[in-house]
Amino acid sequence: MTVAVAKRRAQPVASIKPLINLGLVKAHIIAGFVFLIIAMLMGIFYALQLNNLYPFPGIEFLSPGRIRMIHTNGVAYGFIVNVFLGALYWAVPRLTQRRVLHDLLGWLIFWVYLFIVLWTVVGILAGYAQAVEWGETPGAFTANGTWLFPIDELVMVGLVLIAIQFLTPIFQFGSKQPMYVSLWYFSVAFIWVILTYAMGNYLPEFIPGAGGATFVGLFIHDLVGLLVTPLGWGMMYYFVPALLKKPIWSHAVSLLGFWGLAFFYPLQGVHHFIYSTIPMFAQFGAVVSTVAIEIMVVTVFINFFMTLRGREIAPVTNMPIRWFYTGMVFYVITCIQCAVHVQFWAQEFVHFTDWVVGHAHLIMFGTFGFWLIGITTDLWPRVLGRKNWWSPALHEAVFWMCTIGLASMFVALTSAGLVEGYLWKGLAPWEVSLQSVRLIWLFRTATGLLMFAGILLFAFNMYMTATTPEAEETAANLVPAPAK
Amino acid sequence: MEKTIEKFQFIFLVAGIGFFVLAFIVSGVVTVNALSNLPYTTLDEMSQDVGPYFVALSTQYPQQFEKYYPGGPTPENYREALKLARDTYIGEACWHCHSQQVRPVANEDVRFGPVSTAAEQQHELMMPQLMGTRRVGPDLSREGGYRSNDWHVAHFYNPRSVAPTSVMPSYSWFFDGQQPNKKGLAMIAYMQWLGTNVER
Numbered sequence: 266m267t268v269a270v271a272k273r274r275a276q277p278v279a280s281i282k283p284l285i286n287l288g289l290v291k292a293h294i295i296a297g298f299v300f301l302i303i304a305m306l307m308g309i310f311y312a313l314q315l316n317n318l319y320p321f322p323g324i325e326f327l328s329p330g331r332i333r334m335i336h337t338n339g340v341a342y343g344f345i346v347n348v349f350l351g352a353l354y355w356a357v358p359r360l361t362q363r364r365v366l367h368d369l370l371g372w373l374i375f376w377v378y379l380f381i382v383l384w385t386v387v388g389i390l391a392g393y394a395q396a397v398e399w400g401e402t403p404g405a406f407t408a409n410g411t412w413l414f415p416i417d418e419l420v421m422v423g424l425v426l427i428a429i430q431f432l433t434p435i436f437q438f439g440s441k442q443p444m445y446v447s448l449w450y451f452s453v454a455f456i457w458v459i460l461t462y463a464m465g466n467y468l469p470e471f472i473p474g475a476g477g478a479t480f481v482g483l484f485i486h487d488l489v490g491l492l493v494t495p496l497g498w499g500m501m502y503y504f505v506p507a508l509l510k511k512p513i514w515s516h517a518v519s520l521l522g523f524w525g526l527a528f529f530y531p532l533q534g535v536h537h538f539i540y541s542t543i544p545m546f547a548q549f550g551a552v553v554s555t556v557a558i559e560i561m562v563v564t565v566f567i568n569f570f571m572t573l574r575g576r577e578i579a580p581v582t583n584m585p586i587r588w589f590y591t592g593m594v595f596y597v598i599t600c601i602q603c604a605v606h607v608q609f610w611a612q613e614f615v616h617f618t619d620w621v622v623g624h625a626h627l628i629m630f631g632t633f634g635f636w637l638i639g640i641t642t643d644l645w646p647r648v649l650g651r652k653n654w655w656s657p658a659l660h661e662a663v664f665w666m667c668t669i670g671l672a673s674m675f676v677a678l679t680s681a682g683l684v685e686g687y688l689w690k691g692l693a694p695w696e697v698s699l700q701s702v703r704l705i706w707l708f709r710t711a712t713g714l715l716m717f718a719g720i721l722l723f724a725f726n727m728y729m730t731a732t733t734p735e736a737e738e739t740a741a742n743l744v745p746a747p748a749k
Numbered sequence: 750m751e752k753t754i755e756k757f758q759f760i761f762l763v764a765g766i767g768f769f770v771l772a773f774i775v776s777g778v779v780t781v782n783a784l785s786n787l788p789y790t791t792l793d794e795m796s797q798d799v800g801p802y803f804v805a806l807s808t809q810y811p812q813q814f815e816k817y818y819p820g821g822p823t824p825e826n827y828r829e830a831l832k833l834a835r836d837t838y839i840g841e842a843c844w845h846c847h848s849q850q851v852r853p854v855a856n857e858d859v860r861f862g863p864v865s866t867a868a869e870q871q872h873e874l875m876m877p878q879l880m881g882t883r884r885v886g887p888d889l890s891r892e893g894g895y896r897s898n899d900w901h902v903a904h905f906y907n908p909r910s911v912a913p914t915s916v917m918p919s920y921s922w923f924f925d926g927q928q929p930n931k932k933g934l935a936m937i938a939y940m941q942w943l944g945t946n947v948e949r
Binding site for chain 2 (some may be wrong): 469
């Protein structure tokens with residue numbers, strides 16, 4: 266498959282039905298970026314609350330607490346999952362040499378998914394959130410005992426439909442012959458997310474205290490580790506060799522990375538509740554497996570940077586590759602940070618602080634956000650049937666605004682976390698800890714605005730690329746062809 | 750045959766289902782099982798002991814109290830208030846900025862009170878659990894009786910009137926004008942309940 270992937274830009278094949286439904290790719294990418302803009306705006310509003318500059322004080326439906334949940338859920342479900350779905354409609358047919366199960370099912374999933382995310386926003390703003398981080402989507406069993414917003418059930422149905430849609434071609438292809446690395450990751454992501462969602466959204470409602478917290482921890486962690494991470498690495502294993510036009514460095518190392526992730530990731534959830542009332546054996550186990558997975562992280566990192574050997578200039582000249590590899594650098598920073606701050610001695614003073622918020626931004630925006638922007642940079646002109654972006658030069662500005670914004674936000678939040686942690690441990694009055702980070706929080710709002718401006722420019726470029734007519738179009742060489 | 754490890758069935762069954770179920774059992778089921786001998790208290794049992802601050806609210810705001818909790822500070826009304834407050838605490842995402850667990854490190858027992866135990870959290874107001882993962886404001890698990898009802902009224906209405914450096918938003922919809930409404934009374938009753946099930 267690696268060779269086939271490298272021959273991605275294949276000759277036009279007009280005679281056969283195209284493998285890829287470009288409309289679905291386009292629709293999911295557009296929806297993803299609309300939600301990204303909304304979610305980032307909500308994040309800025311919440312940051313303004315911490316500066317006591319909230320623009321809508323005293324309005325129940327725009328309460329900062331509710332807005333914060335729109336930010337986290339909007340990014341995870343609105344942006345990340347949507348753009349991943351778009352990229353899956355591009356990658357899975359090419360990797361399996363088969364169409365996805367059905368185009369109509371694709372559109373059904375798109376509209377149901379859009380409805381779910383919008384209804385989640387409505388449910389949260391109306392005050393029906395659930396007490397599960399990243400699982401606030403109201404469920405029928407909670408919400409003051411009413412059945413007003415049974416979204417969780419609809420999500421379960423939607424996830425099963427998505428699994429059927431993509432696992433059908435993967436099964437048809439992969440049950441008879443060995444699959445390429447990307448498909449390993451995709452095969453497990455769809456079943457993992459179904460299991461994770463069911464676990465995280467139902468069990469904590471019926472198990473009190475520490476037991477419920479165990480499953481909440483597993484849910485928070487598995488959503489990142491068992492949905493976003495496998496989809497992300499699966500995409501990297503597809504797009505990086507395709508864009509570099511060379512196979513991945515080592516197949517054996519890919520195997521190591523995949524099986525390490527699959528084994529150790531699901532075991533880590535409890536590390537979100539270190540020093541809590543959860544039994545200590547569970548906490549120790551989570552810490553051990555968190556450190557263990559770093560080995561796998563390093564193998565994947567080595568694999569991708571060895572692939573770059575001989576093409577070291579690619580991150581400078583090739584925009585998607587630059588987003589991908591910058592994201593990988595952020596990924597490694599996040600993961601090494603994780604192995605350090607998961608330790609008990611570190612948890613003593615970084616838990617509950619802004620340190621964790623910085624960590625979350627680094628992985629969600631710095632890694633997965635960057636990868637998805639990179640994928641969109643590659644795919645957007647292709648799905649439109651164009652040769653290039655309206656303004657390739659604008660990408661340069663977007664890249665640096667996002668990178669500088671994110672890196673300075675990470676430094677700001679990490680230092681704020683250390684200030685808070687030490688002041689709390691030193692028994693300073695609570696007001697002192699708030700006063701001490703006041704300026705850092707202002708700076709953090711500015712960094713958020715910088716990132717937001719970058720994304721707005723990117724969206725503007727997307728819009729202009731879609732609407733400005735191109736001088737001489739040769740659509741033929743952009744029709745995707747089956748990999749040989 | 751040596752390529753089985755790269756085929757769909759093997760990956761799907763072993764990694765997709767097998768490893769997940771393994772982790773689910775090792776991290777989740779075993780942990781919950783270790784806690785299963787701790788006694789569980791329902792809201793009905795907890796509300797039998799009507800909190801003194803709830804009784805005080807009925808005299809501090811007699812008209813509002815009679816309007817929203819007719820019949821005075823009875824166990825039924827106390828139960829209703831605690832449940833409404835728990836749901837509000839979740840819906841407003843109070844738990845995103847306030848934790849409900851005192852850890853045995855970082856001098857938290859000096860600042861907040863006795864270290865949390867698994868046993869004290871086995872009750873209906875901790876289902877779903879509200880331990881929290883972030884503290885913008887302080888921990889609330891020992892809040893009961895720490896401050897007066899008046900302080901909470903002022904604080905919910907305008908946090909900066911009593912805590913000048915606070916970044917907490919105002920919850921004016923807990924009030925009719927300047928008098929606490931059903932949610933406001935419930936939230937204060939809940940704040941004054943937190944931690945009262947722990948020996949101090």
